[in-house]
Amino acid sequence: METLGFLIDGFGVALAPENLIFGLMGAFLGTLIGALPGLGPSNGVAILIPLAFSLGLAPETALIMLTSVYAGAMYGGRISSILLNIPGDEPAMMTCLDGYPMAQKGKAAEALAISAVASFVGSLIATIGLILVAPVLADFALSFGPAEYFALFLVAFATLGGITGKNPMKMVVAACLGLMISTMGIDNTGVQRYTFGVLELYEGVDFILAIVGLFAISELLFFIEEKAGGGKQKMSVNKIDLSWSDIRHIMPSSIRGGILGFIAGVLPGAGASLGSFIGYTLEKKIVGKKGYFGQGDPRGVAAPEAGNNGASSGALVPMLTLGVPGSGTTAVLLALLISLNITPGPLMFTQNADIVWGVIAALLIGNFLLLILNIPMVGIFVKLLSVPPMFLLPIVTMIAFVGIYSISNTTFDLYFMVAFGVGGYILRKLEIPLVPIILGLLLGPEMEKNLRHAMDLSNGEWSILWNSGLAIGLWVFAGLGLILPYIVGPILRRRMKSEPSSVNEGD
Amino acid sequence: MTLNDRIFGVLMIVLAVAYGWGASQLPEPFGGSEGVGPDTFPLLLAVVLSLAGLYMVVQPDPDNAWPWSRTGIELIIAVVVLVLYAMLLQPLGFIFSTILVVGTLCWRMGSAPIRAFVTATIAGVVVFLLFGFALDLSLPLGVLSFMEVG
Secondary structure, X not given: OHHHHHHHHXXXXXXXXXXXXXXXXXXXXXXXXXXXXXOOHHHHHHHHHHHHHHOOOOHHHHHHHHHHHHHHHHHHHHHHHHHHOOOOOHHHHHHHHHHHHHHHOOOHHHHHHHHHHHHHHHHHHHHHHHHXXXXXXXXXXXXXXXXHHHHHHHXXXXXXXXXXXXXXXXXXXXXXXXXXXXXXXEOOOOOEEOOOOOHHHOOOOOHHHHHHXXXXXHHHHHHHHHOOOOOOOOOXXXXXXXXXXXXXXXXXXXXXXXHHHHHHHHOOOOHHHHHHHHHHHHHHHXXXXXXXXXXOOHHHHHHHHXXXXXXXXXXHHHXXXXXXXXXXXXHHHHHHHHHOOOOOOOOHHHHOHHHHHHHHHHHHHHHHHHHHHHXXXXXXXXXXXXXXXXXXXXXXXXXXXXXXXXXXXXXXXXXXXXXXXXXXXXXXXXXXXXHHHHHHHHHHHHHHHHHHHHHHHOOOOHHHHHOOHHHHHHHHHHHHHHHHHHHHHHHHHHHHHHHXXXXXXXX | OOHHHHHHHHHHHHHHHHHHHHHHOOOOOOOOOOOOOOOHHHXXXXXXXXXXXXXXXHOOOOOXXXXXXXXXXXXXXXXXXXXXXXXXXXXXXXXXXXXXXHXXXXXXXXXXXXXXXXXXXXXXXXXXXXHHHHOOOOOXXXXXXXXXXX
């Protein structure tokens, strides 16, 4: 049991006092960010990255803090779903279906507690899954050559939109834009590309400011346009009245949801939204007529919550083992790894074993911390929900400025960040996804390097890119990732849409 | 209407051509040409982007409305304020520029002016102190620099 030894070492890293403190802080901040409507996990992690970076934290500490933020935000997302009927992000959508009716019946505290327990179970299952699957996948990935990696990057792009994505061609546009920005600066051969003689561009565009601009600044502009929120009636939270038999009642649903979520998270392109969706639908099928789904059935809260938390830990598997993120937030975490000079991928498991296993152990510990934070302290988060976004978003913007400024101490980067924000706003209006841009920025240099190596190996013969069975398999997979949304997407989206409406009809 | 995607698609094709042309102008690396030069990857991207742009022209999605009129002006104000923030941060110092910028944003987003600027003042001072003392990072003092000790 080699893995077990590594994991024990990992606990040694994660339990170091500094790491524990930053983990706890991350979990708290993450829950807060997740709870506030309008700020999802990717936003939260994006805004906190420059701060973690400028603090000069050790790599494993920074990574532990931000994975805790990620896990915390997935926990927090349910709070506004249950109390306000506003999902903090897409994966939290299914939690509204039974969570809000429970709150309307005066069972808000129970719904919150159930969702915390289910989130815990989902994350725990997925973290155990991660421990079992990741080393195997990393071993397998060691056999990848440059051609396979090139194809793997294409898979990452092609499946990023997910099978529920709308227009895959827009994903291609976004990926190209990101990759194009990544070619700015001095390339491997020492040639300047697209620097226009500007000194600041010689090192290329820093993806952290691109991420913060695209996520945080565009969110502010979007809010100004919509001026929504703030006017919703908030539920009051009663005292928790939850017995062991209640927990036993939801346990099977949580376990099933967690396993489904983990699978959805590991598979490229599926992600947390699908995790919570299949978690909920399967549960409804299994329980059948005996349940009262849509009218506040606790199992309808537990299954999707376990599903989306399972999926978020599952999404770390491809990110850690292949260096290919499966979701927006894991893409942001990947940015952190790269800026800490750690190359994600199979080699990380041998070269930076302490970091990988430290993070995995921290994830386990984080789950317990979050459970402890979330049951007694839920009242604090509920209070914070009443901060109106018109104060919140300007302050978040300020923090984004501070973070970016304190990395480089120049204002040049700030103009760039604002420009990315405006660009992000325009692209979001055109329904062009932002995550592929970031992924392009991140993976561009690696992709070009692998292309170059592959071509060197073959003396300039392009066919090397599809010369092995594995490479062909990956190309086919990438192709499917682009074509499937046209076929399966509309059906799936219609079903996900019809689910909430059928609830209103008392289905 | 399906105009937005068409215009954007055309813009993308223009961008792809300009980008591809830029790649073709890149000098050959020292030591002669290789299988993959500095221009190979950009040229690939230019081809893919122009095809995707063409697709958007031929097969556009329905439009989202652009916020003309008042909301549009609010958005422009917000962007101008953010650019001002970047400009003023060093000369004016963090606290004053934050009060100005965060206050204006809160106010334009619907808060009463006094509450907006009070919130901004608290936020600016708290973050400044937090950064200066707890995190040991210095933010620009600007016009307050006479207060600097040591």
